[in-house]
Amino acid sequence: MRLFRRCLPGFLLTAMLVLANCGGDVVQNTNTGPDEAGEVPNPAPIVVNVSIPAGATGLGAQAYGTNPLIISINTTVTWVNNDDVDHTVTSVTGLFDSGVLSPGQSFSFTFSQPGTFQYFCSLHGAESMSGTIVVTEDEVSVSPTPPPTASPSPDPTVSPSPTVSPTSAPTEGAILKLEIPEGTTGLQDPVFGESPTDVQLGTTVTWVNEDSVAHSITADDLSFDSGTINPGDSFSYTFNDLGTFSYHCKLHENESLRGSIRVVS
Numbered sequence: 001m002r003l004f005r006r007c008l009p010g011f012l013l014t015a016m017l018v019l020a021n022c023g024g025d026v027v028q029n030t031n032t033g034p035d036e037a038g039e040v041p042n043p044a045p046i047v048v049n050v051s052i053p054a055g056a057t058g059l060g061a062q063a064y065g066t067n068p069l070i071i072s073i074n075t076t077v078t079w080v081n082n083d084d085v086d087h088t089v090t091s092v093t094g095l096f097d098s099g100v101l102s103p104g105q106s107f108s109f110t111f112s113q114p115g116t117f118q119y120f121c122s123l124h125g126a127e128s129m130s131g132t133i134v135v136t137e138d139e140v141s142v143s144p145t146p147p148p149t150a151s152p153s154p155d156p157t158v159s160p161s162p163t164v165s166p167t168s169a170p171t172e173g174a175i176l177k178l179e180i181p182e183g184t185t186g187l188q189d190p191v192f193g194e195s196p197t198d199v200q201l202g203t204t205v206t207w208v209n210e211d212s213v214a215h216s217i218t219a220d221d222l223s224f225d226s227g228t229i230n231p232g233d234s235f236s237y238t239f240n241d242l243g244t245f246s247y248h249c250k251l252h253e254n255e256s257l258r259g260s261i262r263v264v265s
Contacts, residue, residue, distance in 0.1 A: 046075040047108075050131075052101075056083045057124050064089075064119075064131035071111065073137050078108040086251065087129065092118045100251075111135045123251050125213040174200070175236075180209045180229075184257065192217075192259025196244055201265050206236040215257065218250040225250075239263045 048071055056063040064079070071077065079089045081101040089098040089107050095117065098107035111117070114135045121129035176199055178192065192207070199205065207217050209229045217226040217235050223245065226235035239245065242263050249257035 046072060048075055048077050050077055050079045052079060052081045052083050052087055054083050056087065056129060057085065057121075058128050060128065061130055063121070063129035067130075068116070068132035068134045070134045070136060072139055073114055073135055074110065074112055075135070076108055076110040077133065078106055080104075080106040086123055088122045089119055090122045092120065092126075097122075123213060127212070174203050176203055176205045178205060178207050178259075180207060180211050180215055182211050184211045184215065192247070192257070195258070196260040196262035198262050198264060199239060201242060201263055202238065202240060203263070204236055204238040205261060206234055208234040214251060215249045216251050217247055220246045220248065 048069070050065050050069065052064060053059075061067045069077070079098065079101070081087050081103055084103050086100050086102055088100060089096070089109075091097060096109045096119070100123070101107055111133060114137050117133040117135065119131050119133070120126035176197070178197070180192065197205075207226070207229070209215055209231055212231055214228050214230050216228055217224070217237075219225065224237045224247075226237075228251065229235055239261060242265060244260055244262045246258065246260040248259075
C-alpha cells in the first residue's frame, strides 16, 4: 500500500505527458471555404480597332484592312476614318450603319451573335470599299495588323462628258436632262456635263444619277439642293433667274465633282 502511494505521483505525471504528446497529433480544420482572392474575374471587354486608311476609296475588299476579320462573340469593333474624305460603315443587311463618318470620326458596334456580316461604304459603293466580319463562339486572338498601303494609282482616265440633250440652245420653258454617268467619282473637272451649261430663262434642268453610288446636286450658294440622289433617282430644278449657278456634290466634295449652269435671256 505504501509502495502504491509512493508510485502514484509518478504514474500521474507519466499519464499527463502521454496525453500532452497525443494532443500534439490532432489536426485542426482551418479551411473556411474558397479563397476570395482566388476567384477568376470576369473577362475584360474585347475591342478591335479597324482603320480606314488614306486613299481607301478604290482599295476594294482591302479598304477596311483585314478581310475577313475573325472575332469572338461580344467583341466590339471600332472603325476610325483616317482618310481625308467621308466614308460609311454600312451593313448589307441593315444591321448597322455608321452614317457619314467625316475624317477623324469613328463608329463602334458590338457583335453579340455569331455569323458572317458583310458591309460596305454607301458613298463609294461595294466595288470600291467592302469588308466582312466573321463572328465565332470560339476565343480568337486578334493581332493588330497595319492598314493596307494605297499604291500610287495612274492618273484617272477621263471618260467622255455626259451627253447633254438637247444639244442646241433650249427654248424658254424647255426641259434639259443631264446624266451623272457611271464612274463619275474621281473624274477630272468638270464631271457634270459641259461647264458652264447654257440654258434659257425658265428652263428646268433634270439630273439623273446613272452612277452606282449616291450623289447630290448642291448649289454653292445653297439656292438649290437635291439631297442624296441614289442610283437611278433624279432631281429637277427650274432656273427663273439670270446668272451663273455653280454646284457640286456634297457627298464627294474633296473629289472635284462640280458643274455650273449659265442662265441667259
